[in-house]
Structure formats: structure tokens, C-alpha cells
Amino acid sequence: MSATVVGQSSAKPSEPKNYLNADHTLKSWLLSVDHKRIGVMYLIAVTFFFFIGSIAAAMIRYELTSPKGILLSSEVYNKTFSAHGILMVFQFLVVVVPAVLGNFLIPIMIGARDMAYPRLNLLSLYMFITGGFLILTSFVLGGVDAGWTFYVPLSTISETQISLCLVGIFITGFSSIFTAVNFIGTIHKMRAPGMTWYRLPLFIWSHYATAIVVILGTPVVAITLFLVVVERGFGFGIFSPELGGDPVLFQHLFWFYSHPAVYIMILPAFGIISEIISCFSRRPIFGYRFVAYSSLSIAFLGFLVWGHHMFLSSQSVLQGIIFSLISFILAVPSAVKVFNWTLTMVKGSVHFSTPMLYALGFMGLFVIGGLTGLYLASVDTDVHLTGTYFIVAHFHYVMVGGTILAYLGGIHFWWPKMFGRTYSEFWGRLSAMIIFIGFNLTFFPQFMVGYLGMPRRYHYYYFAPEWQFYHLLSTAGSTVLGFGFLLPALYLTYSLFKGKKAGPNPWNAKGLEWEYTSSPPITENFTQPILVTDSVYDYNPAEDSKMYEVDEEATVEDMNK
Amino acid sequence: MSHSHTKETDGPEVYFQYEDIEQQQETYLVGMWSFLVTEVMFFGALFLIYTLYRWKFHDDFYLVHEQLNWKMGGLNTLILLTSSFTVALAVHFAQKGNTKLQMRCLFATILCAFGFLAVKTFEYGAKIDHNLLPNHHFQYGHVEGEEEHHVESKWDKMLPSVLQVEKKEQHGNPQRARLFFSIYFTMTGLHGLHVIIGIICFTALMILIKIKSSLITDYVPTEMVGLYWHFVDLVWIFLYPLYYLIPK
Amino acid sequence: MAADHGHHEYTAGGAHAHHILPQKTIFLIFGLLLGGMALTIWAAFFLPVKSLLENTFFMQSLALGIAVFKAYLVVTYFMGVKMGTRLVKIFAIGGFVWFFVLFVMMADYVSRPMEPVVGWEKVPSSALPRDTVKNPE
């Protein structure tokens, strides 16, 4: 991008200081208000929660290899899938991209020295950890059996540790609200001079849209879950039917947040993909404004479709039809993005580096996940498919195939920036392939078995033993997938110690974070104030590709110089 | 690092991430406003629940609401409006740099907030004595074959006669009454919790101003706590007519 | 940046002079708020027109109308939206508007009694699902 450094550079520092080696004490990490250190701490925390959630997933898959179940009693199985859902949704998917990559990159991308409210940022990290700790405590003290949706009246009469778990989710929810407030303040007020809205990277646009959804939606689910706690703890009866209350009201309020929460999870992923696609196609993103606006329209329209989760409740038929219609309309802005990414690659000079492989995997899986969503958004097919493994497969295609693949792509893309080291490109590409194959092997059979009628949240299917074939495929796939997830953890950690030093811009990418900071960046991000004079995406396919392709293997090392 | 000046100004301190004091002040206000949007949605869900049940069970709600003491609610409205007024004055004096008057206004606000909680204590105490807290002790209306329960509450007796209202019989469906009191206690309880948080914020603010902490460099902290407090007042402005003045 | 940034005059707190809400206005708004409160209570109990006092819709609208007016005063003046930046105005209005999106839920409860197709319970037998056990055709 075109930007200039204002003023003359003063004497160069003798030893390259950066945010990692600025201070080595533990206290300097735990009490750091540096957005980059907070991002790294989030990285560790979410990885931990993901690991615990994955263990629960592995238990589920193992249990389902036999039609009669193997290991778990029904109660324990309920607690297992609840633990998987709660940890993965509230402690991983909702926060992962904004908290790790968003925290790290937003100030750098807009040319700021830090987040708008650094102390609030640290507070939200600790709230996140506290919330997660309370949730884990509730699992240890006996578990939670109401699923991640906590539908009343099950969650009000269940005798498991639901109250404690809900308090944890409440705290985590406010942690993400504070992060969103921080993003909004930062993006509105901290942009470098010349960084106009239409020069912002699309990563920023999608995080801004996400932050809006968080501050509008999260309080609603927070209060709803709080009401369940009150109902359990004090015997109040706000949703209880015997007092004339309406349990479906809980579902309304829950999904008022939890459908937009899907966009909280996927919008930041869209931002990552936009960055990766344009970098590795060496072309400016096609239809920048359309992509930016589609983020905002997804954010707002996303609030008007929650009823598609409730077609089988006592929701009125009229409203069901209207929600169905809006859900179909909502597919349009998502499709705009996919088409624009595709058109960015057309005539671009595409390089299949690791982040790009993840991004391409994302596009394929997200399209499948999105299109199967249409089956679930139309009232009559949903009557057949809801509550089956079809729906499980659908949202795993969107959540795992979408968010997690994009997150991994983003981690691989910005890893050299975050830690100043490069990883092995061979292992990177291999892991992207393994995850793609393992993912499809896990979840595609679930579409089929779900269509045949396998209900979700059951740990046996002795009434239809012929489904075992699909479940075996799925479990085999999940083993491959788990191995695929393990690989990056290993070689990325290895690269921290043994990786080659990355230059400031190993991908020859555009953007303030690549062109004006060192790898890793210094604590203040920029040595000089920044003045932005042109659009971010001034890639030139013809010129760039030449330079890029000559020594694609050596790029990473050579960029050092 | 975090408190170093990046630019010399005559005005208050600028944190390192900002370019100038104007940016810092505006950024803080934007953050506070986006948090207030969150609070609107937080209470908004409760107002929706109220609306739904009020719409479904209007007649019962009307009969049950007569158990509430509208004079006490009115007194609380008066107290909160006054506190909003004193906060507005506090911000005014903070902007003028008149710390002495600012502190007095803040102190008056804290007094109002405690007054609000005191009134609330009388209300809650009486409700709990009358078994109207919707837990397992809840009892409403006339039970077949029993003496009509006329529990006297010490909280009611302690009130000056101006604030006492005529005792109404417990009409209406007891189940709906329980629903009513569930929502009533949830909404007013959460509102009361916000009042307590407000007291904590104001006290912290006053202490920080008193000890000339480096955290308070200009009027913006006062204005932010003030914004929060006005929001608390706003919620009560709606709660009062919706709970205490339900029309027939 | 900000090399060309002009030097601003700051008051003691760092605010622009025109951002300060004058004392007179604060007192005036306080008076209006108290008046609104008195009016609400008076209307709820002592409204002389009996027919209006019995009219639920009117009484509720009146009480809420006054409440909205009071809220408007607090938000506009005490919370400084009137003097605030455009962004503050957008947030204030946006929060208020989005609050009403929640009320889409009421549409569900209002439309539940509506029948999808009038007389749908008396569907002709030809439109019912086939009894595949008795009649495999």
C-alpha cells in the first residue's frame, strides 16, 4: 500500500527490540496491556479450551462407533456433548478470531499504537479465563446435561451444575462485549491519518461488523441465561409454563443472540479470507465495497432470522414463513463474498502457499455448509431434517470448515508477523490437506446418516444398525482430523525455537502490518507516525508474480535481507 | 510506558496510544456509548418479557400491581431524578474545573443513591413479609378453608403515614401474581444492582479525585460515570409507570 | 501525524467550551423532569375525565408518552447527545432503534391464533398423506 513515514528516522536501535523480548518477566506478560501480548495470551487460552472440547468430541465419536454405544451411559453422554458444545461455542468459536488475530492485528492494520482501551482489553482476557474456569469447574463438579442451548424447562429442572456453568458463560459473554467495545472505539477513533473507511483492510470491516453484533446481541443472551439462573436459584418463574410463562420465549431470546452468534463466529473468518485471497492471488480484492457492505448487511440481517431455529416450536406459522424468507435473503451477502473471492482469483496469479490452501478449503466447505443451510431454512424440509445429524453436519461445515479453517489460515498467514519465525511450508501444506480430507470424511457421512434419520444427541442407534457404516467413516475421519489439528500445533511450536527468521514481509503482502512494522513488531508497533495515502490492496498481478515466482521456495528466507 | 506523554500539551495527560487529548476524550465517550447500547439491549430483553406477559395477562397484572406502593415508587423516582440532576451538575463543574462543587454534587448523588436503596429496602422488606417474593414461600390471595392471611410487616408500620397506601385485597390469579412478582423482582433487582454498582463507581471516582490519582486527569471519567448513572435513571423512568401505575 | 493540527483552547478539564451544558439548562431540564413525573402520577390517579381514566390504551399511552419525553430530555441534555459528535448521536439512536427489533418477537404471539389456511382442519382426504400400509399404491 502507499503510505509514508512522516518525519526522519532517528538513530537505529542497536539491538532489535520487539514486543516479545521487551521484557521477560512473567508479570510483564500477565499484566501487559500490550494488545499483541494479550493476543498471544488469548492464543494460549483458546487453544487450551479447544483441546478440552476436542477430547469431548473424541469421546462422542468413539461412543458412536457401535450401534449400542460402548463406554458412556446416557447421562454421561449428555454431559459429554454438552461439554463439547459449550466449550467449543462459548470458549472457542465466538472468541477465537477476534480475540487472537483481531487483538493482535487491528491496531497495527489501522496504524495505531494500541487498542483504544488497553486495560479494558486485559480485563476482558481475565474475564474470559475466569468464565472458562467456572465452566470447567461445573464440568468437574458433575457436568451439565442440557446441551449448549440450555432450553427451558430442561435447564431449570435438571439437577446438574447448570447454574455455575451459566454464570461462567455470563462472564465470558461480558468479556466478549468488552472486546467488542474496544474494537468499536479503536476502529472509529484510532485510525491513522489518511486511513479512511474505504481504505481499511476488509479484515477491519468484518471485525467492526462483528463487534456491532456482539454489543447488540450478547446482552440479550446474557440476561436470558441469567433468568435461568434466577429461576433455578430462587424459584422465580419467568419461563415456567405452570405460571403462564412461555418456554418458547426463552428460545426466542436465546436465538436472538445465537443466530447472530453464528455471524460473530464467521464474519471475522471472512475478513481473514479476504486478506489471504488477495495476497496469494496478487490482486486487489474484487469489488471491495461490496465485500465491505456485505459484512454490514450480514450483521444487521442476521438479527432478523432467529426464528428458523424454532420451526418446530409453537412459533406461529406466519412468522416461521417470514423468518424462512429472510434466511434465504441472508444467503445473498454471503454469496457476494464467495463470488468476489473467486473473481479475485480469476486473472490473478494464484500461489498455493499454506494460508491459501486453508483459504481455498474454507471456500469449498463454507459453500457446502451454507447451501445445506438453505435446506434447514425452508420450513418443510426443516421439519424432516431438524434434530438429526444433518443439522450437526451443517453447522460443523460452517463452524469448523468455516471458522476454524479460516483461523488456521490466518494463523499461518500472520505467524511470521506474530513471532518473527517461519514454519515449514511442506508441513504446512500437508496439514492443510490432511485437515481438509479428515474434515470431509468426518462430516459428509453425517449429512447422509442425518438425512436417513439419525437423531442428534443420541448415543445409540440399535434401531438402525445399518447406520454404523456412516458412523465408522465419521469416526475414522475425526481421527484424521484430530491428527491434522495436532500437526500445526507441533510444527508451529517447533518453529518458535528452530524456525528461520522471517523478514518484515515474507509474503510480500500489502498492508501496514507487513510494510511498516518489523517481525515481530515493536511494542509501539510503528517507529514513526503513519500517514496513509492510498488503498491497501495495491497488488499488481503482472509485476508481483514475476518477483514472487522466481524463488518461491526461497522467498521466505530472502525476504529477510 | 503506558502513561508517558507523547505530546506536550497544556491540557490533561494523554495516554500513549492517543495522538492528542481530543482523540482520547472522544474515544472514551464512544466506548461508553457502545457499552450503553449493550445495557439498553440487556434491559431491553426484560422489557420485552414484561410487555409479553402484560399483554397476555393484563387484568391479572392490574389486580396484582395494587400490592405495590406507588408512593414509595414515586419517592424513588423523585430521588433518582434528583440524582441525575446532581450528576449533570457534577459534570458541569468538572468541565469548569471547579473540583469543590463537583465533589459536593457527587456526594449528593451518592446520598440519593443510598436513599433509593433505603426506599427499596422498605418495599422489598414488606413484600417479603407478605410472602410475595416468588420463591417457595410465595403465597398470594385467599386459600380455601384458611383464614385470609393478614401478615403485618414491620416495614410497613415504620413508614410515615404520608407514604402508606391503603391495603388492597389480594385479587387475581395467584399463579399470574407469581409471574408478575418474578418479573418485578428481576427487573427492579437488576436495576438495584446497577444502583449499587453506581455507588461503587461514584465512591471510587471521589476517592481518586481526592487523592489526585493519575487516573483522573480531566472531566471525562466523571462524564462516563455520569452517563452510566443517567442510564440507570432512564430505566427507572420506564419501570415506574410500568409497574406502579398500571391502568385498569 | 497531526503536524498541522491546530492548537485548541482547552478549558480546565480539557473540554471545548461549547461542550459544557449551561447551569440554567440543567435546572430547566430538572424542572421539566419533575413536572413530567408529577403529571404522570396526577394523571394516573386524579384525572378528572372518568371515561379516559377507564381507557387502558389511553392511560398507558399517556404514561409511556410522558416517560418517553422524560427519557428524551435526559438523553438529549443530561447525557449530552445534543452537543455530542455525530457518532454519539448514531449510537444513541441506534441503541433505541435496535431495542425495538426485540419486539419482532411479539409478532409471533400476535399471529399465533391466526390459522395458516382458513379451514385447514377440514382438508379433503385427497390432500392427506397416503396410508402406505393399507394402500401401497
Ligand SMILES: [Cu+2]
Ligand atoms: Cu440460525
